[in-house]
Amino acid sequence: MNITSSLSRALQLVVKYNTVFFFLIMMVVSAMVSDVFFTAANLFNLVRQVTPVGIISMGMLLVILTGGIDLSVGSVVAMVGVLCALFTQTMPLPLAVSASLICGLLVGSLSGYLVSMHKMAPFIATLALMSIVRGLGFIFSKGAPILVNENASALTDFGSGNSLGIPNPALVMILIFAITSVLLRYNVFGRIIIAIGSNEEAVRLSGIKVSAFKFSVYAIAGGLSAVAGIITTARTAVGSPVMGIGMELDVIATVVIGGASLSGGKGSAVNTLLGVFILGMIGNIMNLMNIPAYSQQVIKGLIIIFAVLLQRFQRTS
């Protein structure tokens, strides 16, 4: 009697914190199937791998919370990466970085403008921009990878260096995660974003300028994609127009694994970050096990389905 009741309570906990649970399972499984998983070198590698997706996932979370979607993020990473490398050849570094950041913000703002002012479906607006921006990345780079200017070594040093024993890009991700988390939990901005995703019309009739908030989430997503692009270029010292192809799907997958609802109004920054690491670990462990890339895609997809089914179970129980 006591055992069954405590068992069912344990089960409830698992269902309630399914993302945490799933994250822990992944850790245990990873540790079991590979001796190298828990080595410092591999963990560093894992963190570095997930950083760009992790940074963008926070922007995508905001967009998804309003009930929208942004498909252009991968293209922005490529275009901004290329531009950043190009800018370092003609501008001082701080200017180059800020100019590329602004380019990302502009793309995001354009999506935001189309969605909030012209009531365009987010899927369509950002699908169009995904294509346009990818094309621009190729045009700016003439289709070839662009090397970061040697004078801009501060950028590449930052990208490959560590502070406090943690890779710098990961620190940027943690900072962005912390800001998003605080905004969502304690700030009016987060409150209204979630309210819009729950019931946009009720928010509008409460006297809130919905369009301004919708606009800003896309701008933020564009800006964060730019940050990811700059960081990738900083780490590799190359801006390549083929970066981030299909990345939007990984980003959306992490948000969904993190328990957010694609219809909006539900999701959290912590769970999204866990989602980022879950997806990262899946890739990492399969690499360690030498699973071929093609099979990796299949397995990744299956694991996403499993994770989301677990959430469905939570909602119905």
Next chain:
Amino acid sequence: MTQKLFFNLVNRVELRNISKSFGGITALKNVTFKVIPGEIHALVGENGAGKSTLVKILSGACTKDAGQIFIDGTEVNIKNTNDSKKLGIGIIYQEFSLVPDLSVAENVFLNQLDATGVWMKWGSMKKKAEEIIHSIGFNINPSVKARELSIAQQQIVEIAKALSENVKVLILDEPSAVLGPQDIQKLFETLDKLKKEGVAIIYISHHLSEIFQIADRVTVLKDGTSSESLPVSETDRDSIIRLMLGRPLNTMYPLRDTVIGEEVLKVLDIQLTDKVKGVSLTVKEGEIVGIAGLVGSGRSETVRAIFAAEKRKQGKIILFGKEVQLRSPRNAVSKGIGMVPEDRKQHGVILSLTVKQNISLTNYKGITDRFGFIKARKERNKAVELIRKLAIKTENENQEAGKLSGGNQQKVSLAKWLNRDCKVLMVDEPTRGIDVGAKVEIYNLLHELSNKGVAILVVSSESSELMGICDRILVMRKGQIQGELTRENYSEEDILRLSIGA
């Protein structure tokens, strides 16, 4: 005589000592309830009295804990909605379940689509649907999509759908809440016809006047227990209210003694597509002005146009003698106008947010610092204060709004505007589908607000409610104001006459 008749017939539906509890909360306690074929049996009670639970048990949406159900004298076991359908129980809910993109005919026969092989028999289905709708006295094109129907027409289609499944027992949950007076009359004729055909009808309503007009017997539920079933002819309004509330209700409406001041809101010749065709009105400080009219007469649209929830074509809005440009609800709110929308579940409150979060939605000024961070304690205090003031029945301020009863959701929708100091408050159907007790509280609240100088505009389908709380009533028809009645010459007939243009 009638009494004797009841004993002679086999009950169509008999509930014997039904009990049901959810968690620790008892919803129904030993409820006994009988309906004979060919009677309209009214079921009344405050929200939370157990009416919907009772309906859910009959529909198979939830199962009873104890007790027995008999249909035509044989005990049945209703485990799911399918069982209930097979027994001939049809239910029409407050929220309709039509598929908006399917035609009327498809909706009517949704559960029994007619096909030969793989081909649908559209022709015969349409014809049959039309026949059924005709048989209850209406005329709706069976090819029209459900989303294009008026609310009244949707209800007719729901009834037709139930009839197509050969119902023996028809349960209507607050059917008149969404209908204008004319449509209600038609609904009653339909029900009367069905009753004569031997259908047992359970009619749930908050409108006691309707019950006296249509029902044969009435049963009152209070706190999960049932009263004796009384023949309507042997009871009266006051005794039913006494049974519902457990106390006598001296008066529903507050005594209007508010001092009316200067003009606050003046609306000149506003237009909104074909819904509002040049409406002008004024509301003074402390005044409560009602807008009556049939569904579709442009009442709600007028209010929405003033609030700038919809883009109006022309007209002026003057606040305290100065013309204001309102381009969005945000403009209206910043100028001190508030609106409690007609549809509280869709527009009034956000069901997935907490009561506290809903209340804060209209005003973050006092509860945030300059970076927009929410001061948790201030927010909580404000919410708790309003919850107490409006007597909102909720576990605490962090309860999800969707878990509250309709009346309490409506109070949250009002509390949002009490959270701001509105100069003008417009309320659209403030008491639709909520129980008598909550209604009285809302009337008193509006009265109190007017005492503080708020200019109030009330849209309602219930003439008696408007006559009870308003200082003036404007009657709309076809997008225009047809006439104005002042308190001295209020009459339900005049309101109806102006509404239908007779």
